[in-house]
Amino acid sequence: xxxLNDLRKQKPITQQxxxxxxxxxxxTIANWExxxxxxxxxxxxxLANIFECTIDYLVGRTDEFETIEQYPIFDKNxxxxxxxxxxxxxxxxxxxxxxxxxxxxxxTN
Numbered sequence: 001x002x003x004l005n006d007l008r009k010q011k012p013i014t015q016q017x018x019x020x021x022x023x024x025x026x027x028t029i030a031n032w033e034x035x036x037x038x039x040x041x042x043x044x045x046x047l048a049n050i051f052e053c054t055i056d057y058l059v060g061r062t063d064e065f066e067t068i069e070q071y072p073i074f075d076k077n078x079x080x081x082x083x084x085x086x087x088x089x090x091x092x093x094x095x096x097x098x099x100x101x102x103x104x105x106x107x108t109n
Contacts (some may be wrong), residue, residue: 003058005033007051022046042086 006027008018015029022043031037039047048055056062085096 002032002035003037004029004047007047007053007058008033011051014048018050021050030083 008015013021015033016026019026019029022041028037032039044055044058050060051058054062057064085093088096
């Protein structure tokens with residue numbers, strides 16, 4: 001269950017303003033709020049950044065409102081790398097994932 005409507009009202013921000021911020025159509029926000037559609041991973045990341053909460057809170061996996069600052073995992077270079085990865089076609093993502101898997105195996109051996 002997406003908490004988008006509640007978060008949007010707390011901010012406060014209209015559906016139109018939110019749609020503009022993340023680059024989707026106005027009706028997309030309404031569809032998400034009414035459960036007729038689900039946001040992509042990229043959209044969830046954008047929404048969590050806008051509302052300064054975790055994706056787990058946004059999608060209802062936890063009732064603990066935690067700000068993303070509580071998890072200083074990513075720096076600007078990490079975000080840039082993730083953004084580049086998300087733009088890759090599926091076959092290229094698979095190749096990169098295999099490479100990362102191989103590197104991680106080498107680190108644990």
